[in-house]
Amino acid sequence: MTASLLDCLEIETAPNSTHAVIWLHGLGADANDFAPIAPEVAQGLKKATRFVFPNAPVQPVTINGGMAMRSWYDILVMDLVRREDAQGIRASEQAIRALISRENTRGIPTSNIVLAGFSQGCAMTLHTGLRLPEKLAGMMGLSGYLPLIDLAQAERHPANASTPIFLAHGIFDPVVVLPRAEASRDTLQALGYDVRWHTYPMPHAVCPQEIDDIRGFLQAVIG
Secondary structure, X not given: OOOOOOOEEEEEOOOOOOEEEEEEOOOOOOOXXXXXXXXXXXXXXXXXXXXXXXXXXXXXXXXXOOEEEEOOOOEOOOOOOOOEOHHHHHHHHHHHHHHHHHHHXXXXXXXXXXXXXXXXXXXXXXXXXXXXXXXXXXXXEEOOOOOOHHHHHHHOOHHHOOOOEEEEEEOOOOOOOHHHHHHHHHHHHHOOOOEEEEEXXXXXXXXXXXXXXXHHHHHHHHO
């Protein structure tokens, strides 16, 4: 992970954005993965909003035979959590914080930023959002889980204790199995977080009803 900012694709709903959604892709995908649905989920937003889709760095991934691909951190075992790449997770946390800081310098306060992600991007959203020392407008985690779950209580920052968290998962997900997501939900709820939980009859994917629910969440936290 370099100190330079991650390469990003950006889509703005109107000039002079006052709000932002930083959306993190999943393992092996890239910034283009969720860009096509930005216009759909942005419908009804009354605030000019910048959607920022960063590219994760390219690095070897152990469970894929060491093949290099875009990844926020290494995946060491198939169950995702028995062994975790804490160093890689924390490096990506710093890269994501740098993107938030860039939005701050462009006139968008952290309180007007939604942090979002799919799969590995969801993991980074939850990991980073819990530890961030400035309040976010919201967090959105799709088809993912909370990494380093046993450290969440000790490392979380009170700034986002009341920040709404949208969590969505497919009940037939073979990649991040539903019990893994439910354990993350239960941990967040036990810590007092405002979790908006949604499940859908789908695999490791996104469905039209989920897009509708994402749109509703963004309207609620952005306006």
